[in-house]
Amino acid sequence: MVVVRMWRRWFGGHARSLDPARADLVVVASGFDDAQACSAVLDRATELDREAEAVLRHHLRLPAEQIDAACEIAGYDGYTRAEAPAAETGALVPVILQRVQLLDPLTCSQERSRMAGLAQRHDGVADGWDALQPPRTGL
Template structure:
């Protein structure tokens, strides 16, 4: 137990491994209401396994001309674009940025805020986020 506390306090964790392209990943938590806290979303999450690797995805809408720059900036923090399943509007392109990590309310809130700022600085919107883990 003690090593986990030290890792959380000092942010030094071993790399988290989970293939974000696994076919058995299911959404276990989702926050698309801006006023709802990440902790409230995670508290009501069904099937979320705490302290297990998860895919945290941020759903953005970005002007097409800005998508490459947004992806480049997000890549500095380990994010990669996910394959899209939804169509984009004429003005804004749907973009899902994802990375594998251990999800907790504090880090989720920090990343939600970071993605909102990134989208806003590039004339876009952060619509929400979700968490995927293997279905059991």
């Protein structure tokens, strides 16, 4: 099974089936502490189905004038902008970038680092990430 997952990840051997707009998605893992490794967060995520796709969301705060540029760059890697919570007062605007993917500690860590760099290059901050999946049934 591991070989099949690696093959799919490398060569895109299947269509994305999880719709990020589904109303029944729930947070199954989240990492908002820079000191915690993604592997530790995922190990504690008892509701995460590691064999199924998840919506990986990165929570950033960016200056308003940098949002379009940051979203364009993230779009090259398949990220789309999701609806963010109402903006708080201050210079930075909350932005959520998301994409559907299989989650494992390595790719999660790579994407976390990538988003931190993207935010920094656009004068913002990466607050953290979370992953959403439909609730598991039949447990």
